[in-house]
Amino acid sequence: MNPLTSPLLTDLYQLTMLQAYVEGDMKDKAVFEFFVRALPEGRAFLIACGLESCLKFFEDMRFSDAEIGYLKQSGRFSPALISYLSDFRFTGDVYAMPEGTVFFADEPLIRVEAPICEAQLVETRLINLMQFETLIASKAARCILAADGRASLIDFGLRRAHGAEAGLLAARASYIAGFIGTATVLAEPVFGIPIFGTMAHSFIEAHNDEQDAFVDFCLANPNNTTLLIDTYDTAGGARKAVAAAKILAKKGIPVQRVRLDSGDLLALSKEVRRILDSEGFQAIQIFVSGNMDEFGIRDLLAQGAPIDGFGVGTKLDTSSDAPYLECAYKLTEYAGQARMKKSSGKVSFPGRKQVFRKYRKGRMTGDTITIAGDLLAGMPLLEPVMVGGKRLAPARTLTEIADYTREQLSTLPEELRDLTAKSSAYPVKISPALERLKNETEAMLTNS
Amino acid sequence: MNPLTSPLLTDLYQLTMLQAYVEGDMKDKAVFEFFVRALPEGRAFLIACGLESCLKFFEDMRFSDAEIGYLKQSGRFSPALISYLSDFRFTGDVYAMPEGTVFFADEPLIRVEAPICEAQLVETRLINLMQFETLIASKAARCILAADGRASLIDFGLRRAHGAEAGLLAARASYIAGFIGTATVLAEPVFGIPIFGTMAHSFIEAHNDEQDAFVDFCLANPNNTTLLIDTYDTAGGARKAVAAAKILAKKGIPVQRVRLDSGDLLALSKEVRRILDSEGFQAIQIFVSGNMDEFGIRDLLAQGAPIDGFGVGTKLDTSSDAPYLECAYKLTEYAGQARMKKSSGKVSFPGRKQVFRKYRKGRMTGDTITIAGDLLAGMPLLEPVMVGGKRLAPARTLTEIADYTREQLSTLPEELRDLTAKSSAYPVKISPALERLKNETEAMLTNS
Numbered sequence: 001m002n003p004l005t006s007p008l009l010t011d012l013y014q015l016t017m018l019q020a021y022v023e024g025d026m027k028d029k030a031v032f033e034f035f036v037r038a039l040p041e042g043r044a045f046l047i048a049c050g051l052e053s054c055l056k057f058f059e060d061m062r063f064s065d066a067e068i069g070y071l072k073q074s075g076r077f078s079p080a081l082i083s084y085l086s087d088f089r090f091t092g093d094v095y096a097m098p099e100g101t102v103f104f105a106d107e108p109l110i111r112v113e114a115p116i117c118e119a120q121l122v123e124t125r126l127i128n129l130m131q132f133e134t135l136i137a138s139k140a141a142r143c144i145l146a147a148d149g150r151a152s153l154i155d156f157g158l159r160r161a162h163g164a165e166a167g168l169l170a171a172r173a174s175y176i177a178g179f180i181g182t183a184t185v186l187a188e189p190v191f192g193i194p195i196f197g198t199m200a201h202s203f204i205e206a207h208n209d210e211q212d213a214f215v216d217f218c219l220a221n222p223n224n225t226t227l228l229i230d231t232y233d234t235a236g237g238a239r240k241a242v243a244a245a246k247i248l249a250k251k252g253i254p255v256q257r258v259r260l261d262s263g264d265l266l267a268l269s270k271e272v273r274r275i276l277d278s279e280g281f282q283a284i285q286i287f288v289s290g291n292m293d294e295f296g297i298r299d300l301l302a303q304g305a306p307i308d309g310f311g312v313g314t315k316l317d318t319s320s321d322a323p324y325l326e327c328a329y330k331l332t333e334y335a336g337q338a339r340m341k342k343s344s345g346k347v348s349f350p351g352r353k354q355v356f357r358k359y360r361k362g363r364m365t366g367d368t369i370t371i372a373g374d375l376l377a378g379m380p381l382l383e384p385v386m387v388g389g390k391r392l393a394p395a396r397t398l399t400e401i402a403d404y405t406r407e408q409l410s411t412l413p414e415e416l417r418d419l420t421a422k423s424s425a426y427p428v429k430i431s432p433a434l435e436r437l438k439n440e441t442e443a444m445l446t447n448s
Numbered sequence: 449m450n451p452l453t454s455p456l457l458t459d460l461y462q463l464t465m466l467q468a469y470v471e472g473d474m475k476d477k478a479v480f481e482f483f484v485r486a487l488p489e490g491r492a493f494l495i496a497c498g499l500e501s502c503l504k505f506f507e508d509m510r511f512s513d514a515e516i517g518y519l520k521q522s523g524r525f526s527p528a529l530i531s532y533l534s535d536f537r538f539t540g541d542v543y544a545m546p547e548g549t550v551f552f553a554d555e556p557l558i559r560v561e562a563p564i565c566e567a568q569l570v571e572t573r574l575i576n577l578m579q580f581e582t583l584i585a586s587k588a589a590r591c592i593l594a595a596d597g598r599a600s601l602i603d604f605g606l607r608r609a610h611g612a613e614a615g616l617l618a619a620r621a622s623y624i625a626g627f628i629g630t631a632t633v634l635a636e637p638v639f640g641i642p643i644f645g646t647m648a649h650s651f652i653e654a655h656n657d658e659q660d661a662f663v664d665f666c667l668a669n670p671n672n673t674t675l676l677i678d679t680y681d682t683a684g685g686a687r688k689a690v691a692a693a694k695i696l697a698k699k700g701i702p703v704q705r706v707r708l709d710s711g712d713l714l715a716l717s718k719e720v721r722r723i724l725d726s727e728g729f730q731a732i733q734i735f736v737s738g739n740m741d742e743f744g745i746r747d748l749l750a751q752g753a754p755i756d757g758f759g760v761g762t763k764l765d766t767s768s769d770a771p772y773l774e775c776a777y778k779l780t781e782y783a784g785q786a787r788m789k790k791s792s793g794k795v796s797f798p799g800r801k802q803v804f805r806k807y808r809k810g811r812m813t814g815d816t817i818t819i820a821g822d823l824l825a826g827m828p829l830l831e832p833v834m835v836g837g838k839r840l841a842p843a844r845t846l847t848e849i850a851d852y853t854r855e856q857l858s859t860l861p862e863e864l865r866d867l868t869a870k871s872s873a874y875p876v877k878i879s880p881a882l883e884r885l886k887n888e889t890e891a892m893l894t895n896s
Contacts, residue, residue, distance in 0.1 A: 001634060001637055002450065008633045008637065020647075023667070023668040026654065076671070128615060131608055132609075158458075162614035162771075164452050164457055167576060184459065186449060188522070199464065201778075202787075219471070220470075220471040220472065221468065231789055318772045320772060324608045324762050339650075
C-alpha cells in the first residue's frame with residue numbers, strides 16, 4: 001500500500017460515514033467546497049496550488065485487492081461498504097481556481113459535486129494536498145516579490161521538508177511561484193523542473209586542502225562549477241577560489257559561482273565581490289544560502305549586497321512562520337438543498353459559490369463571493385475542470401502555470417506587494433444573493 | 449520512481465560530490481553524525497525518532513533501471529559515476545540512540561561510518577526523516593506530559609500534515625510518544641497502530657435531523673459509536689445524543705462517546721457532562737478536538753474539564769510552534785583523521801562521539817558528550833545498530849518503543865516536565881577528551 005496513492009490514507013471517519021451512507025442508501029449529490037477561513041498572520045494573499053495533485057488523485061483512486069483484504073479482515077466494515085469500495089470510482093464534477101491564482105479568505109478554491117460517498121471520501125487527501133502546496137506556493141511568492149527580479153531563487157529545502165512528498169511538492173510549488181529550480185534531483189525526472197547543486201562543507205573537509213577540493217570538484221563537474229567558500233574563512237575561501245579559477249581557466253573550465261552559507265552575508269558578499277573583481281573574475285556570480293526567507297532576501301538586496309542568487313530552504317519548505325492554514329472542506333449543498341454548520345465561531349456560507357474579481361489599469365481592485373450562476377461584473381475565478389470524473393483538458397505544463405502565476409502577481413495592488421501588508425487591505429465582499437441564501441439557510445436550521 | 453524510496457530524492461550536490469569522489473578515487477571511510485545544534489524555543493528536550501525509517505532506507509537503497517536511465521540521459525554524470533551507482537549498496541556501520549530516547553543539543557543521534565560516497569549519499573533523506581519524526585515525537589511527548597495520564601490522546605492531523613508521508617509518519621511518531629492511536633486508516637495496515645474515527649459535521653448536515661443522523665450512524669457502526677454534537681448547538685446536540693442513546697439502548701447498542709469540536713470547551717464539556725449524567729449516561733465519555741495542543745490540554749484538565757480524551761491534529765502534525773530543527777549531518781572524520789568546519793557561528797565537534805547519561809533516584813541528572821571509546825560514568829546512549837549494511841537485530845515493535853519512551857519520560861527531571869521549561873535547565877557537558885580533540889583539530893586547520 002503506497003501512502004502516496006492509497007485511498008486508505010484517509011481518516012477513519014470517512015469510512016464510518018460511508019458505511020452509514022451505504023447502509024442508509026444515501027446517494028444524493030453533495031457539494032463540498034475547499035476554502036481558507038482566515039489568512040495566517042504574515043500573509044496578505046495566498047496562491048492556489050495543489051489542483052493537479054488532486055485531479056490525479058481523483059482519477060486514480062481505486063481500492064486494491066490488498067486494501068480490500070485489509071478492510072475485510074479488520075472486522076469494522078459491512079459487506080455492503082466493502083462491495084461499494086471494491087468498485088469505487090470518482091465520477092464527480094470539479095470546479096476550481098487555476099493553480100497560481102491569487103486568492104483570499106472564504107473564497108472557494110475547489111468545488112466538488114458528486115454522490116455524497118465520493119465527495120466525502122476525497123476530503124482528507126484533498127485537504128492534505130491543497131493546504132501544503134498552497135502554503136509553499138504562497139511563501140515562495142513572497143520570496144519572489146522580495147527578490148523583485150534582482151536575484152534568482154532556488155529551492156534548497158528537501159532535507160527539512162516534512163517527509164518525501166513534502167520535499168518533492170515544495171520543489172513544484174516554488175517553481176510555479178517563480179523559482180528557477182530546485183536542488184531536489186527527483187523533481188527533474190518527475191516534474192521536469194531544472195535542478196541545481198553545488199557541494200557541501202563535508203566535501204571541502206574531506207580534502208586536506210581547500211583549493212585542491214575546488215579544482216577536483218570542477219574537473220569532475222566541468223559544467224557545474226559552484227564553489228562553496230565559507231568552510232573555514234570566507235575571504236580566504238574566495239582567494240582560494242580565485243587561485244583555483246586561474247588553474248581551471250587554463251583547462252578551459254570557467255568557475256561559474258561561489259556560494260556563501262554563513263556569517264554576515266552583507267559584508268562578506270561585498271568583500272568576496274571585491275576579491276573576485278580585483279582578480280578579473282567579474283563573471284563569477286555570488287550565490288547565498290543559510291536560513292533565508294523573504295525578509296532576508298529583501299534586506300540583503302535593499303542594502304546593496306552584490307548577490308546574484310539565493311538558495312531558500314528550511315523556512316520555505318516548512319512555511320515556518322505559517323506552517324498551516326485554517327482551511328476546511330465543507331458540505332454546502334446536499335440533495336439540492338443548501339447546507340451549513342453553525343458551530344460557535346465557525347459559521348460558513350452555504351450553497352455553490354463563484355468569485356468575481358474586478359480590475360482597474362491591470363491591478364485587481366476587489367473580489368465578490370456570490371452563488372454560482374449569479375453573474376457579476378469582473379472575472380470569474382472558478383472554472384470547470386472535471387466532469388463525470390474526467391478532466392476537461394490535459395494538465396497545463398509547469399511553465400504555463402508559472403507564467404500565469406507571474407501574471408497574477410503582476411496584478412496585485414501595490415499595497416499587497418509589501419511583505420508586511422495585511423490581507424484586510426484587499427476588499428472581499430459577499431454578494432446580496434449569497435447573504436440571502438445564508439439567511440434563508442440559517443432560518444431553516446433554526447426552524448427545524 | 450517512488451519518492452518514498454527513490455535514491456534520487458536527494459540534493460543534486462550529493463551526486464556532483466560523488467562524481468568528484470569517484471573520479472578522484474576517494475574511497476576512504478568517512479564518519480558523519482546527525483545532531484541538533486540548538487533546541488527550538490519551547491522545547492526543553494527532544495525525543496529521538498526516525499531511526500527505523502533510516503535503517504530501512506539504508507537497506508533498500510538501490511538505483512532502478514529507470515533511475516539509471518534518467519541519470520544517463522541527463523548528460524550531467526560520468527560513466528564512472530553511473531557505473532558506481534548502478535551497483536550501489538549501503539555497506540556502512542551505524543550507531544544510534546534507540547527511538548524514544550530523550551536527548552539534547554549537540555548530542556549525536558546517529559553516527560554513520562562508511563566509504564565516503566555511501567555516507568555522503570544518505571545525507572539528505574536521513575535528515576529529512578530524522579528531523580520530521582523527531583519533531584513530531586517531541587511535540588507529542590509534550591502533549592503526553594500535559595495529559596499526565598488523565599486523558600487519552602489520538603492523532604487527528606493527517607489532513608494538515610505536509611503531504612502523505614508526513615501524515616503517516618506523524619501517526620507512528622505520536623504513537624511512540626504515548627498516544628493511544630490515530631485517525632489515519634493506513635497507519636493500521638502499515639504500522640499496526642490502533643485507529644479511531646467518529647463523524648464529520650457534513651454527516652450531520654446531510655441529514656435533515658440531527659437525532660436521526662446519530663441513530664443512523666450507530667446502527668451502521670454499532671461498535672464505533674462516537675457522536676459529534678456541536679454542529680448546530682452543543683447543549684442541544686447533547687440532548688439529542690441522549691435521545692438517540694435511549695433509542696439505541698433498546699437495540700443493545702451503547703453510545704460510547706460524544707465529541708465537541710468548537711466553542712468554550714471548558715464550559716461546554718461541563719454542561720454536556722451534566723446533561724449526560726442527569727439522564728443516567730455516566731458511561732458516555734467526552735472527547736474533544738479542535739485546535740488542540742499541549743497547552744490546551746493542560747489548561748482544560750487543570751480547570752477540571754470532564755474530558756476523557758483529546759484529538760490532537762494540526763498543531764501536532766506540523767509541530768506548528770517549532771516546525772523545524774536546527775539539525776545537521778556533519779563529517780567528523782575522514783581517512784582516520786578528525787574533521788570539522790569553522791564557518792562563522794557554526795563550529796561543530798570533530799571525531800566519533802558517545803553520550804553518557806547519569807541518573808540519581810531514577811531521574812536523569814546530566815549528560816556528557818565524549819569521544820567514542822572513552823569510558824565515563826553513566827549509561828552510554830548510542831549503540832551499534834548496523835554493521836556492514838546489515839541490522840544487528842530485527843526492528844523493535846512499536847509497543848516496545850512506546851514502552852521505552854514512557855520509561856524515558858519517567859526519568860525526566862521534574863523541572864523539564866514543565867511545558868515552559870528551557871533546555872538549559874539540564875546540564876550537558878563536553879568531556880575533556882572531546883575538548884582536547886577539538887582544540888587539536890582546530891590547531892591543525894589553522895596551520896594547514
